[in-house]
Amino acid sequence: MDDISDYDVYVIGAGPAGSAAAWQLAKEGISVALIDRGSPIGSKNLSGGVLWGHDLALLEPDWWKKAPVERPIVSKKIGMLNESNSLIFDWFFEEWS
Numbered sequence: 001m002d003d004i005s006d007y008d009v010y011v012i013g014a015g016p017a018g019s020a021a022a023w024q025l026a027k028e029g030i031s032v033a034l035i036d037r038g039s040p041i042g043s044k045n046l047s048g049g050v051l052w053g054h055d056l057a058l059l060e061p062d063w064w065k066k067a068p069v070e071r072p073i074v075s076k077k078i079g080m081l082n083e084s085n086s087l088i089f090d091w092f093f094e095e096w097s
Contacts, residue, residue, distance in 0.1 A: 007033040
């Protein structure tokens with residue numbers, strides 16, 4: 001495909017949702033253009049989100065065998081905010097690292 005108009009579907013944003021949508025469409029044989037402002041694609045994804053194993057298994061059953069895992073999760077934080085205050089709970093377990 002040489003021209004941007006040659007695709008069936010255009011997915012804007014290569015974050016978790018956009019990447020998952022493009023992946024599933026491509027697995028169905030649909031031609032997909034995944035468009036992202038980052039170079040390389042996905043580099044602007046700064047959500048800090050955690051993708052848990054059972055969620056990834058819905059997309060790819062054996063994901064752990066070929067996933068380019070970036071880093072282990074060594075702490076967990078949950079925060080609550082209002083206009084003027086924040087409350088953050090932070091868990092760190094040495095065995096996680």
